[in-house]
């Protein structure tokens with residue numbers, strides 16, 4: 445039996461960041477991982493997805509080369525090389541995580557960890573003890589009613605690791621993961637159908653953002669079906685057949701080489717021994733119940749990331765890990781404003797957002813002001829050949845930033861400015877009067893803020 449101050453279960457962006465912070469605080473720390481260092485984010489999810497998307501983005505740029513006076517001939521996709529690059533990116537970054545753990549003196553143990561009551565954790569028949577246990581076990585794919593995984597029915601992680609470029613792919617769920625898969629494969633050359641049960645793509649984004657994204661997806665050749673239910677899924681060795689039905693309309697037969705379920709995830713709690721330790725979960729969602737400092741119902745045990753409520757995002761998991769371990773150490777740590785966590789979707793066009801949509805802000809009774817500009821309002825967009833929309837949702841009374849919504853090139857980067865402004869207690873009037881470099885796309889953010897403040901200059 446080995447004795448630690450902190451045992452972290454899981455080595456994803458939640459677990460490894462927690463472990464490094466724990467070690468920085470002078471705590472003797474162990475990370476236990478049942479699969480591969482770096483967790484799902486680095487090995488199967490965020491990072492591989494973005495690596496393949498990057499290939500699609502480069503191809504997209506090359507195809508537009510003539511707009512910039514360049515003639516490029518003989519462009520083709522070497523999908524094996526795309527996938528090799530994905531693997532190389534993963535191994536470089538997971539190697540980096542292993543290095544960070546080592547550099548910070550964190551012990552690493554390979555194996556499946558279970559809570560054994562008190563401060564005990566069992567791994568492969570051995571028991572280790574800690575004063576603080578932090579659960580960072582992440583999430584697993586979830587099926588949809590009536591559809592089982594297997595054969596040609598796959599989850600989002602598998603979708604990024606296909607050996608061959610599919611001729612056709614059907615994606616169920618047009619949220620962040622589904623639209624990323626659809627937009628990558630469509631641009632790489634597959635026939636893509638995208639199905640969404642709700643009435644628009646990216647249904648949790650502001651409606652103006654969904655509208656622009658939908659238009660651009662169609663331009664990429666994606667066959668988009670909203671308000672549509674997929675059922676009767678049958679898989680063989682080489683194809684999957686299904687039906688799809690829009691509202692109360694007729695059922696239509698569909699087929700694809702692969703059907704990807706991209707409708708959400710469930711916490712990976714099965715092996716954790718939550719019952720043994722007495723850690724309470726939410727009956728409906730299965731998520732672990734925590735307070736604002738990520739403390740579970742059991743003293744000495746914290747839970748973070750995809751295991752607990754809030755958006756299932758890597759950066760949310762990392763931040764929660766920092767809070768949890770600082771709380772364990774007895775520090776006065778920072779609270780999270782969950783609605784203000786930036787949301788980044790790397791489909792084409794990029795989508796970056798935070799805070800409330802215009803509809804949510806109105807529903808909540810705010811005196812809403814909106815500043816909305818096209819990318820073309822500022823010179824940079826024309827110079828770089830980019831289009832899109834920037835929308836700021838504010839509260840009139842104090843000039844508060846309630847939300848930011850950007851669709852277009854670099855939206856996932858540009859949204860951060862508004863997140864930071866809000867975190868530093870700035871409103872749209874402050875963003876409107878902050879000098880931005882020229883010619884940049886982010887000048888458009890300043891113009892949207894000026895529009896909200898009633899003095900749009902360019903537009």
Ligand SMILES: Cc1cc2nc3c(=O)[nH]c(=O)nc-3n(C[C@H](O)[C@H](O)[C@H](O)COP(=O)(O)OP(=O)(O)OC[C@H]3O[C@@H](n4cnc5c(N)ncnc54)[C@H](O)[C@@H]3O)c2cc1C
Pocket residue numbers: 453454455456457458459476477478479480482483484485486488489490491493494555556557558580581582583600601621712715716748749750751756757758759760761788
């Ligand atoms: C396809 C896809 C793309 C995504 N893209 C993005 C993105 O671009 N940006 C973003 O912010 N988020 C993205 N996400 C969400 C993101 O992957 C998760 O929010 C993030 O991985 C959560 O981090 P985590 O550390 O909590 O868990 P994970 O990354 O899931 O890591 C948990 C680790 O715990 C291990 N584990 C589980 N149980 C045990 C046990 N009992 N013992 C030992 N080890 C255990 C698992 O093996 C795993 O390695 C994406 C998700 C998917 C599926």
